[in-house]
Amino acid sequence: MGFWNVTLRLLEGFQNTCLIFALTLVLALPLGLAVAFGSMSRLAPLRYLTKTFVWIIRGVPLMLQIFIIYFVPRIVFQISFIPRFSSVIVAFTINYACYFSEIYRGGIENISRSQFEAGQVLGMTKSQIFFRVILLQVVKRILAPMSNEIITLVKDTALARVIVVAEIIKVAYEFAATDALIWPLFYTGVFYLAFVGILTLLFGYFEKKLDYFRA
Amino acid sequence: MPILEVQNIVKRFGTAEVLKGVSFSLEQGDSLAIIGSSGSGKTTLLRCLNFLEQANEGRIIVRGETLFDASDHILYNDQSIRRKRLHFGLVFQAFHLFPQYTALKNITLARELMAREQADFKQNKKEILEGIQQRGLNLLDQVGLADKRDFYPHQLSGGQQQRVAIARALAMNPDILCFDEPTSALDPELTDEVLRVIRGLAEKNTTMVIVTHEMHFARRVADKVLFMDEGTVVEYGTPEAVFDHPSSERTRRFLERYSEDA
Amino acid sequence: MKKILSGMLAAVLVLGMVFAFAGCGDKKEDTLICGVTIFKPMNFKDDAGNWTGFDTEFAQKVAEKLGMKAEFQIIEWDNKYLELEAGTINCIWNGFTGWDGVTGESATDGDKKRSDSVDFSYGYMLNQQCVVIKADRADEFTSVEDLDGMTVAAEKGSAGEEAATEVIGDDGKIIDSAAQIDTFLEVLAGDVDCAIVDILLAQELIGKGNYADLTIAADIQMGSEVYAIGFKKGSDLTARVNTAMKDLYDSGVLKTLAEKYGIEHCLVLDTTFKG
Numbered sequence: 001m002g003f004w005n006v007t008l009r010l011l012e013g014f015q016n017t018c019l020i021f022a023l024t025l026v027l028a029l030p031l032g033l034a035v036a037f038g039s040m041s042r043l044a045p046l047r048y049l050t051k052t053f054v055w056i057i058r059g060v061p062l063m064l065q066i067f068i069i070y071f072v073p074r075i076v077f078q079i080s081f082i083p084r085f086s087s088v089i090v091a092f093t094i095n096y097a098c099y100f101s102e103i104y105r106g107g108i109e110n111i112s113r114s115q116f117e118a119g120q121v122l123g124m125t126k127s128q129i130f131f132r133v134i135l136l137q138v139v140k141r142i143l144a145p146m147s148n149e150i151i152t153l154v155k156d157t158a159l160a161r162v163i164v165v166a167e168i169i170k171v172a173y174e175f176a177a178t179d180a181l182i183w184p185l186f187y188t189g190v191f192y193l194a195f196v197g198i199l200t201l202l203f204g205y206f207e208k209k210l211d212y213f214r215a
Numbered sequence: 216m217p218i219l220e221v222q223n224i225v226k227r228f229g230t231a232e233v234l235k236g237v238s239f240s241l242e243q244g245d246s247l248a249i250i251g252s253s254g255s256g257k258t259t260l261l262r263c264l265n266f267l268e269q270a271n272e273g274r275i276i277v278r279g280e281t282l283f284d285a286s287d288h289i290l291y292n293d294q295s296i297r298r299k300r301l302h303f304g305l306v307f308q309a310f311h312l313f314p315q316y317t318a319l320k321n322i323t324l325a326r327e328l329m330a331r332e333q334a335d336f337k338q339n340k341k342e343i344l345e346g347i348q349q350r351g352l353n354l355l356d357q358v359g360l361a362d363k364r365d366f367y368p369h370q371l372s373g374g375q376q377q378r379v380a381i382a383r384a385l386a387m388n389p390d391i392l393c394f395d396e397p398t399s400a401l402d403p404e405l406t407d408e409v410l411r412v413i414r415g416l417a418e419k420n421t422t423m424v425i426v427t428h429e430m431h432f433a434r435r436v437a438d439k440v441l442f443m444d445e446g447t448v449v450e451y452g453t454p455e456a457v458f459d460h461p462s463s464e465r466t467r468r469f470l471e472r473y474s475e476d477a
Numbered sequence: 478m479k480k481i482l483s484g485m486l487a488a489v490l491v492l493g494m495v496f497a498f499a500g501c502g503d504k505k506e507d508t509l510i511c512g513v514t515i516f517k518p519m520n521f522k523d524d525a526g527n528w529t530g531f532d533t534e535f536a537q538k539v540a541e542k543l544g545m546k547a548e549f550q551i552i553e554w555d556n557k558y559l560e561l562e563a564g565t566i567n568c569i570w571n572g573f574t575g576w577d578g579v580t581g582e583s584a585t586d587g588d589k590k591r592s593d594s595v596d597f598s599y600g601y602m603l604n605q606q607c608v609v610i611k612a613d614r615a616d617e618f619t620s621v622e623d624l625d626g627m628t629v630a631a632e633k634g635s636a637g638e639e640a641a642t643e644v645i646g647d648d649g650k651i652i653d654s655a656a657q658i659d660t661f662l663e664v665l666a667g668d669v670d671c672a673i674v675d676i677l678l679a680q681e682l683i684g685k686g687n688y689a690d691l692t693i694a695a696d697i698q699m700g701s702e703v704y705a706i707g708f709k710k711g712s713d714l715t716a717r718v719n720t721a722m723k724d725l726y727d728s729g730v731l732k733t734l735a736e737k738y739g740i741e742h743c744l745v746l747d748t749t750f751k752g
Contacts, residue, residue, distance in 0.1 A: 067559075074563035092666075118311035121265050122325035122387055123301045126293060132324065136315045164551045176658045177515040178522065180686030213315045214369040 006175060006184045012105045013171030014191050018083075021195075024092040025150065031093060031101025040107055054142055057098040063159050066091040070163045088160045092153075093120065107142040108134065111215070137215035147203040151196050168192075216279055217310035218243040218422055219391055224273035225285075234270070236448040241391070241439065244420035248433035248454075251443035252469060256445055257426040260443070261393050264424070265305045266296050277302045277390055304389035308396045310376045312368040319364040320380045322386045323351040358412050368399045373407030380414055385416075392416070394425040410436075430473055434458050442466050492515065507680060509540045509714075512552040512566035514656070517681035518738040519572040520549065531738045535601070536570050538730060542721040555633070558594045561709050568708050568718075572677060574636040575600050575705030576749065591636065592707065596715045599722055600703030600747030601731070602740070606640040607676040608694040609664055609683055618671065618694035627670040628652065630660035637673040640699050659687055673699070703747050722746070 038050035057065070070087040073079040080089075111134055119129035161170040174187045175181040217240040226258055234256045241247050262268040264275060266283070269291065277284040279436040282299045283291075300456045312321050326347045336343060355361050358378040360371075368376055377397055384392055394413065398406040410432050416423060419435050427433055433440055434455065440457040442450040442465075450457050450466045461467050490626070511532075513520040519532040528549045539546035552560045557573075560566045575597040610618050617623060624641075626648035631638035633653040637660075641651050652669050654660045660672035661682070683691050708715045725731045726746045735741040 015435065027606075048244055071559055071563050074565065075559075076618070078564075080564055114307065114309065114311045115313070117267055118307065118313070120297075121300060121303070121305040122383070123297055124328055125297060128328050132287070132328065133313050140315075162553060162556075164553055173656075174515050174522070176661075176687075177656075177682075178517055180682040180688045182662065182687040213367050214315050 004027060006181070006187070009193065010168055010171055010173075010184060010188060013166055013168035016160070016165060017154075017157045017167045017191075018195070020088060020092060020160055020165070021154055023089050024096055024157075025154060027089070027093040028100055031097035033104055035097050035101035036104035037107065039101060040108065041133060043111035054057050054098045057095055058102075059142065062091065062156060063162050065095055066159060066162055084163050084165050088165050091154070092160075096149070096153060100146070103142050103145045103149065104138065106145075107138040110141060136210070140210045140213075140215045143207055143210065147199070149179050150203075151199055153201065154195055155192060217241055218278055219424075220274075220276040221260075222266070222274040222276070224260065224263055224270045224275070226256075226263055226268060226270050233446050234263070236273070237443070237446070237448055238273075239441055239448060239451055241422065241424070244422055245438040246277040246423040246425060246436060247439045247441060248437035249424065249426045249441045249443060249470075250339075250428070250430065250433060251449075255443045256446040257443055258395055261305065261395050261424065261426055264391075264393060266291075266300045266352065267305075275335045279369055287421045289451050301387055302390045304384035306377070306380050306392070306394045306397050309400045310368075310373070310380045312376055312380055312383070314368050317365050317367055318360060319348075319351050319355060321368070322354055322383045323347050325383075326328055326350070326386050351382075351386060354385055355379070357415075358382045359408070363449070372405060374408045377401065377409045381412055381416075391422045391424060394423065394427070396426050396428060398427070398429060422467045430458070430470070435471075442469065444469070481550075484700045501642075507545045508548050509536065509543070509545045509568070510548045511536050511568055511570040512553050512557055512560050512568045513549050513571040513743075514552065516572050516657075516678060518677065518740060530652060531602075531734060531740060532570055532572060534734055535725075535731065538725055538734075539718055539721045542724065543717055556568050557707075561595065561707070564728075567712075567714060569595065572602070572604065572704050573707050574604065574675075574702045575707070577636070577700060577702045582583050591702075594710070594711060595707035596710050598706040598708065598715055599719050600705045600745060600749065601722060601726070602677075602704040602735075603701055603743045604636075604700040604704055605676045605747050606637050606673050608697045608699070609661060609672040609674060609678050609679055609691055610670070610694050611664060611667075612690055612692040614670075615692055615694065618698045621697055621699070623650065624671070628668070630654055630663035630669040630672040631655045631662060631748075632674070635674075636671045636702050637675065641673045643701075658682070661691060664691060677743065703745065705747075719748075 033049060034055065038046055038150070039054060041047045041050070066088060069091045070082075070084060073082060115133055115137065116129055119133050124132070157167055158169045160167045161173075168188045169185070170189055172184040175184040219241040220221075221240065224234050224237045227436075237256070237260055239247070251257050258404060259268060263270045270283065270285055272285045273283075274281055274285070281287075282302060313324065316324060316425070327344060330343050330347060333343065352361065352364065355364055357403070358381055361377055363371060363379075364376060369370050371379065381397075396476075397413065398409050401409065406429070410429065413423070413425065414436050416440075425433070425437065435454075437454055440450075440452065440454050440465075441448055442457060442461075444465050448465050450461055457461065457466065458470065461470065498576055511520075515521050516530075516532075518530055520528065520530040521533075523529045533547075533549065535551075537548040544593075550560075550566050552566065552569075552741070554571075557569050561569060570647040574591050576591055608618060621644050624644045625646040628650045629641045629645055630652040631641045631654065633655065635657065637657070638651060638653065641649075645651065652660075652663055656664060657672075657674045657678055660669075660674055663669045665688075666670050676693070679693050682688055683693055706718060722731075723746065726744075731739070732741060732742060
């Protein structure tokens with residue numbers, strides 16, 4: 001197994017890593033916003049329900065959540081049509097939506113009520129105020145904590161292997177078992193570094209883009 | 216017919232009664248200065264007029280149309296409140312400009328959003344938006360900031376920001392423009408430029424309700440002065456009447472304390 | 478605002494459903510899903526990425542006899558019972574140690590079944606535990622007694638771990654690894670003196686690639702054990718597979734297969750734990 005072949009095989013595993021990352025992001029970003037609104041709701045039962053949910057999800061290791069989502073439906077309810085990959089996506093999405101929701105909540109609550117009222121007295125609708133006035137300010141404020149969380153997500157994808165989704169580290173392990181090669185395992189670090197490097201540049205770019213105003 | 220009639224407004228927060236039956240009326244083109252110590256309910260009154268708070272009792276009537284009646288149990292939904300609110304404009308103590316928009320865009324944003332609801336918006340989009348833009352520029356010129364159209368709020372001084380905020384409120388063509396202590400957040404050397412703008416509006420017979428601590432300004436600019444204390448109207452009349460011949464002991468004490476401070 | 482929120486929620490739900498059903502394969506009665514890990518020479522992938530190995534071909538032949546098709550699902554070895562319970566696999570067929578102490582076809586009462594969580598098939602292969610060490614320390618390992626007091630790496634819950642407890646004495650220490658191949662890393666790192674693993678695996682990998690500096694302690698003989706297939710308790714598959722296995726053994730098909738992978742000396746048919 002030469003360097004080139006190993007790289008190609010690892011890239012296949014890395015595709016899964018990227019797919020878990022991208023799908024989680026696409027699903028958890030909006031879901032997190034919904035959860036954030038739930039935890040700020042004026043309806044006390046909804047608020048407490050949401051907060052309890054967030055507490056549970058943030059309080060339990062993600063690895064255990066992946067286990068529960070994959071195995072519990074099968075063993076307890078005999079529901080067996082949810083494939084491994086979907087289970088991973090569901091677990092990651094729920095988990096990250098909860099983390100994102102707390103970041104959103106911090107960002108939204110910190111935008112003083114006054115921005116909302118300033119829009120109201122100008123006759124803007126609630127959704128106009130949210131999307132035209134509040135959102136960008138929230139985005140600017142949460143960019144730094146979000147980039148932290150998103151970079152953590154890149155590395156958390158490695159947890160998918162507990163239910164045998166072949167992300168890059170899982171693939172690298174196969175070399176140790178089949179071809180007596182250990183170095184591919186360490187080599188995977190390069191892929192993560194490159195990915196996180198690109199994300200860091202991207203976040204830096206956005207930060208610069210939003211530099212033109214102060215929120 | 217008065218342009219604004221406020222009848223017996225009562226507002227409670229929990230058990231605390233902040234407004235205990237406030238009534239007054241205002242004629243078209245008049246400016247009303249509301250004075251009083253902090254905690255007397257002035258700001259709450261303005262917020263009730265702008266529907267940022269809903270009064271527990273009382274009525275608000277503009278040009279003979281009852282905008283709000285606490286005894287009438289019609290549902291005040293977001294949409295209807297939004298429409299009614301447009302009779303009033305409000306300039307906040309701390310400006311609250313939208314930080315991500317330029318001075319000009321701060322002024323035109325709400326108008327542009329509203330224009331989309333017009334039936335002919337799609338056909339005449341270009342002309343409509345150009346009209347709004349032109350009106351925004353005129354307003355900026357009126358508050359003396361034509362050269363700052365592309366500046367962001369953080370690039371402007373407090374006084375300039377407040378002047379943009381005034382232009383922003385004017386852009387909606389409110390019947391009555393309200394000010395909530397418009398100069399209290401400003402350094403003393405910046406208050407004049409804002410007061411000058413407000414005086415200019417008064418000279419153009421803009422109907423205004425101004426909550427203020429600037430007694431000299433109130434005396435010079437306002438057509439009517441209303442003194443509030445502990446949620447009630449203590450004194451209401453012309454500046455001369457209120458400042459020079461107050462009928463109430465409470466008003467006198469308040470004014471004395473103020474002249475000592477000043 | 479409410480509309481937007483419910484819109485977002487709906488979008489998320491719909492996407493979730495799509496994913497849930499996208500991978501919804503039709504699981505047929507005639508598939509035999511074998512839970513495996515990559516374990517040379519039993520189950521591994523060839524350069525083209527296709528499953529091969531002794532257990533792989535063995536399972537395919539048995540399945541064929543039963544009118545089924547064998548499929549291979551990679552599992553985490555730690556979760557093998559969970560996977561079986563969840564029905565994601567029909568059997569654990571991956572050099573799974575069924576019981577200890579058996580030699581050939583003459584089982585004794587003292588044999589110890591290694592798991593009560595499954596029903597075992599007939600045993601089909603004799604395995605030994607062996608000691609993997611750094612090549613430059615080979616002269617320190619000449620007999621089982623040398624292991625007394627040493628630090629040993631073994632896969633958690635494996636036959637190797639059990640063998641280790643028997644030989645290291647009171648002063649020895651066991652490092653639990655997640656997988657047999659992880660124990661090789663421990664030896665290379667020098668934190669442990671040796672690793673105790675399946676000899677069938679060690680013969681495939683030790684001395685090659687990044688394990689070139691490792692060797693198997695040739696003079697140390699450890700107890701032997703038998704590989705069997707694990708089924709869900711009460712499964713009717715056990716008896717059917719046993720019958721097929723016996724046919725394949727008797728007709729010499731298994732011998733040919735074992736020769737292909739160079740492990741014919743280990744092939745047995747051990748009927749100790751029927752059904």
